[in-house]
Amino acid sequence: MAHQAHAYHMVDPSPWPLTGAVAALLMTSGLAIWMHFHTTTLMSLGLVLLLLTMYQWWRDIIREGTFQGHHTPPVQKGLRYGMILFITSEVFFFLGFFWAFYHSSLAPTPELGGCWPPTGITTLNPFEVPLLNTAVLLASGVTVTWAHHSIMEGQRKQAIQSLTLTILLGFYFTALQAMEYYEAPFTIADGVYGSTFFVATGFHGLHVIIGSTFLAICLLRQAQYHFTSDHHFGFEAAAWYWHFVDVVWLFLYISIYWWGS
Amino acid sequence: MAEDIKAKLDQYRTAPFDARFPNQNQTRNCWSNYLDYHRCQKALTAKGVDITPCEWYRRVYKSLCPMSWVEKWDGQRDDGSFPGKI
Numbered sequence: 001m002a003h004q005a006h007a008y009h010m011v012d013p014s015p016w017p018l019t020g021a022v023a024a025l026l027m028t029s030g031l032a033i034w035m036h037f038h039t040t041t042l043m044s045l046g047l048v049l050l051l052l053t054m055y056q057w058w059r060d061i062i063r064e065g066t067f068q069g070h071h072t073p074p075v076q077k078g079l080r081y082g083m084i085l086f087i088t089s090e091v092f093f094f095l096g097f098f099w100a101f102y103h104s105s106l107a108p109t110p111e112l113g114g115c116w117p118p119t120g121i122t123t124l125n126p127f128e129v130p131l132l133n134t135a136v137l138l139a140s141g142v143t144v145t146w147a148h149h150s151i152m153e154g155q156r157k158q159a160i161q162s163l164t165l166t167i168l169l170g171f172y173f174t175a176l177q178a179m180e181y182y183e184a185p186f187t188i189a190d191g192v193y194g195s196t197f198f199v200a201t202g203f204h205g206l207h208v209i210i211g212s213t214f215l216a217i218c219l220l221r222q223a224q225y226h227f228t229s230d231h232h233f234g235f236e237a238a239a240w241y242w243h244f245v246d247v248v249w250l251f252l253y254i255s256i257y258w259w260g261s
Numbered sequence: 262m263a264e265d266i267k268a269k270l271d272q273y274r275t276a277p278f279d280a281r282f283p284n285q286n287q288t289r290n291c292w293s294n295y296l297d298y299h300r301c302q303k304a305l306t307a308k309g310v311d312i313t314p315c316e317w318y319r320r321v322y323k324s325l326c327p328m329s330w331v332e333k334w335d336g337q338r339d340d341g342s343f344p345g346k347i
Contacts, residue, residue, distance in 0.1 A: 042286075082297070110288065110292045110330075110344070110345065111344065112343050112344060113344030113346065114292055114296075114344075114345060115346070118344065119344035120344070120345075169330075218342075
């Protein structure tokens with residue numbers, strides 16, 4: 001009976017890449033259909049398919065790694081490269097929005113009154129809720145590091161507690177931002193100020209929600225004994241992502257909330 | 262001093278080179294002089310003084326600015342929606 005003479009993972013055939021591609025197709029064309037014919041059916045179908053794909057694909061990866069032992073050191077190294085490259089691409093994504101912000105704010109046009117913030121915009125006080133948000137995310141960076149050390153030291157209860165605290169801090173940030181969005185004296189339609197503010201902070205908020213979800217999955221897995229003290233890459237990937245989200249916030253806070261006010 | 266200004270205005274042909282705006286895009290030059298004229302006018306009429314010194318800025322912005330911009334800004338000043346600080 002032949003078996004592999006190498007440490008790499010030859011993945012079994014899987015339908016999820018195809019369903020993911022179909023989901024992408026349905027969501028994009030569905031978006032266009034929504035804009036022209038006012039029905040969200042196609043897009044919603046794509047969204048459902050996307051959620052199913054993500055759930056099943058990642059579930060399969062957990063099965064392959066945690067239960068079937070396919071994630072050998074070289075395989076794990078590949079996964080690390082993958083996560084780092086993905087986060088790098090996200091950095092470039094945000095770089096675009098920062099470029100847009102600085103383009104408009106460094107040389108404000110006559111239409112804005114030649115000044116930044118533009119005439120008529122009342123900015124948020126950077127030393128009120130935005131400063132609290134900064135503290136919340138920095139604290140969550142500490143708690144996620146605490147969780148990591150707990151996992152590495154085999155401290156199960158502490159790992160669960162610190163990971164839970166991290167997720168709660170993430171929710172607190174999201175709740176505070178949602179309230180800020182509701183109470184803000186300007187909207188996304190208020191010129192280039194509104195556009196740059198809400199697109200940059202909005203995508204950041206989406207990433208906070210994604211990061212919190214990733215951490216929540218890790219919490220469930222930790223509770224179900226998936227992680228060992230020296231093999232817990234899923235958690236490390238979530239922690240890297242979470243730190244990335246924190247760093248983006250720091251840049252947003254300094255640029256848009258503080259310098260831009 | 263006033264005589265110098267009158268002499269300068271008599272010799273005026275078009276907006277001279279302004280080293281603050283050395284490049285091809287002269288938007289800021291037009292905007293700056295439009296603002297300066299109206300600020301000068303506002304400040305000097307508040308003091309009750311002759312506004313001849315302000316004439317220079319008016320000549321420059323009239324030379325540089327597209328008429329449509331001037332019309333738009335004048336309209337905005339009239340209905341209180343002009344975004345610049347005067």
